[in-house]
Amino acid sequence: MSKGVQNPKTGALVTVLSKSESSVLTEWIKEMAGATRRTDLMNDSELRSQCSKFLKLLREGAESGSSDVQTASWQPLRELLTEISRSRAQQGFTPTETATFVLSVKKPLFELLRDHVGNDANSVAAELWSTSELIDSLGLFTAEMYLKTREEVIRRQQEEMLELSTPVVKLWDGILALPIIGTLDSARTQVVMETLLENIVKTNSRVAIIDITGVPTVDTVVAQHLLKTVTAARLMGADCIISGVRPQIAQTIVHLGINLLDVTTKATLADAFAVALDRAGLSLEHALKTA
Amino acid sequence: MEKIPILRMGEFLLVTIQVDMHDRLAMTLQEDLTTRISETAARGVLIDISSLEIVDSFIGRMLGNIAAMSRVLDAQTVVVGMQPAVAITLVELGMSLPGVRTALNVDAGMELLKLSLNGHRANGHKASRHVSRR
Numbered sequence: 001m002s003k004g005v006q007n008p009k010t011g012a013l014v015t016v017l018s019k020s021e022s023s024v025l026t027e028w029i030k031e032m033a034g035a036t037r038r039t040d041l042m043n044d045s046e047l048r049s050q051c052s053k054f055l056k057l058l059r060e061g062a063e064s065g066s067s068d069v070q071t072a073s074w075q076p077l078r079e080l081l082t083e084i085s086r087s088r089a090q091q092g093f094t095p096t097e098t099a100t101f102v103l104s105v106k107k108p109l110f111e112l113l114r115d116h117v118g119n120d121a122n123s124v125a126a127e128l129w130s131t132s133e134l135i136d137s138l139g140l141f142t143a144e145m146y147l148k149t150r151e152e153v154i155r156r157q158q159e160e161m162l163e164l165s166t167p168v169v170k171l172w173d174g175i176l177a178l179p180i181i182g183t184l185d186s187a188r189t190q191v192v193m194e195t196l197l198e199n200i201v202k203t204n205s206r207v208a209i210i211d212i213t214g215v216p217t218v219d220t221v222v223a224q225h226l227l228k229t230v231t232a233a234r235l236m237g238a239d240c241i242i243s244g245v246r247p248q249i250a251q252t253i254v255h256l257g258i259n260l261l262d263v264t265t266k267a268t269l270a271d272a273f274a275v276a277l278d279r280a281g282l283s284l285e286h287a288l289k290t291a
Numbered sequence: 292m293e294k295i296p297i298l299r300m301g302e303f304l305l306v307t308i309q310v311d312m313h314d315r316l317a318m319t320l321q322e323d324l325t326t327r328i329s330e331t332a333a334r335g336v337l338i339d340i341s342s343l344e345i346v347d348s349f350i351g352r353m354l355g356n357i358a359a360m361s362r363v364l365d366a367q368t369v370v371v372g373m374q375p376a377v378a379i380t381l382v383e384l385g386m387s388l389p390g391v392r393t394a395l396n397v398d399a400g401m402e403l404l405k406l407s408l409n410g411h412r413a414n415g416h417k418a419s420r421h422v423s424r425r
Contacts, residue, residue: 193379194375194379197375197378197379198375200375200395201374201375201395204395204396205395206395206399228382228383231382231387232375232378232379232381232382233378234387234393235370235373235377235378235381235382235387235388235393236373236374236375236378236393236395237370237371237372237373237393237394237395237396237399237400238395
């Protein structure tokens with residue numbers, strides 16, 4: 001890709017754009033009014049301002065002579081496209097609609113280019129090809145940015161879920177419970193372990209109950225993670241009880257040969273709570289008996 | 292030379308680590324502590340590591356060693372106030388410090404020491420009674 005000096009590749013494009021920018025704009029918006037226009041998501045004036053900004057920056061980019069959109073002279077246009085695709089991804093436009101925003105400028109642009117270059121078929125073809133290449137790469141860039149924004153949204157949602165899925169609840173003074181729902185993987189265990197340990201320090205709790213009723217399967221990795229959490233809590237001076245061990249899970253644990261001998265395990269959270277109260281030196285009494 | 296102070300509180304010794312532990316300091320502490328235990332005939336050692344933020348396998352091993360040495364000298368060791376990050380690091384290093392007792396804070400640690408000491412004595416009395424009956 002050549003850059004720097006005035007380039008014949010983009011010369012005609014600059015001339016056309018500076019001469020008849022407003023007519024390109026009108027034609028372009030008319031073009032979009034067909035299949036890909038989403039009046040429910042965006043009003044006319046907003047679209048118009050986006051389009052005119054795009055054309056202005058396209059001209060400025062083309063004036064630099066470079067047809068490689070990754071270079072510095074295309075930076076403002078890239079920023080505009082990033083912003084447009086980001087807002088469209090969030091507004092709920094489809095990828096096609098977002099990419100077509102850029103690609104639909106071809107038709108009005110090509111018509112004007114043809115008029116400008118004249119009747120020489122070879123030079124028309126050359127102009128159209130170089131412009132088409134340019135617009136295509138801009139379209140691809142837009143689609144890429146659109147995807148990136150969507151991925152960001154997905155990643156953020158994953159992080160939020162991770163935080164939501166590890167609540168540490170205080171059952172009693174000095175007794176914490178951590179109900180785990182869903183599969184435990186390494187990343188999640190890290191979060192679980194950190195939140196539990198931090199809460200142990202914060203609430204000064206002697207006993208922590210890890211409830212795995214909501215964990216669908218326990219394999220060696222999950223068991224390893226659980227054991228690590230229990231050991232870390234013990235190092236800090238807190239006891240850990242694992243509760244909610246379902247019969248199938250008990251079978252799996254034994255078949256896998258996982259050693260849980262050093263850990264107190266209970267079938268239900270209620271049983272674990274009773275043990276925790278006992279360890280904290282508390283006991284429950286039936287109110288009616290004493291009354 | 293830099294030294295970690297060892298305070299005597301009745302039958303117990305109190306060690307508060309407030310600086311970053313390096314290897315030489317750890318060795319000095321090990322030496323000083325064993326000497327003090329035998330000098331004072333202490334029955335318990337409480338090590339507060341709540342301001343310790345960085346550990347490596349050497350420091351982890353040293354904690355285990357101190358506990359084992361104290362046991363030989365007939366003193367219980369309780370490590371208190373370990374930070375979550377330190378606990379996670381030790382576990383990831385594969386050091387679960389099996390012989391070391393732990394507590395959340397100095398208060399809980401003292402209680403644990405007293406409790407174990409009383410239990411020890413009660414057992415001791417029972418044993419002696421048995422002997423006298425025979």
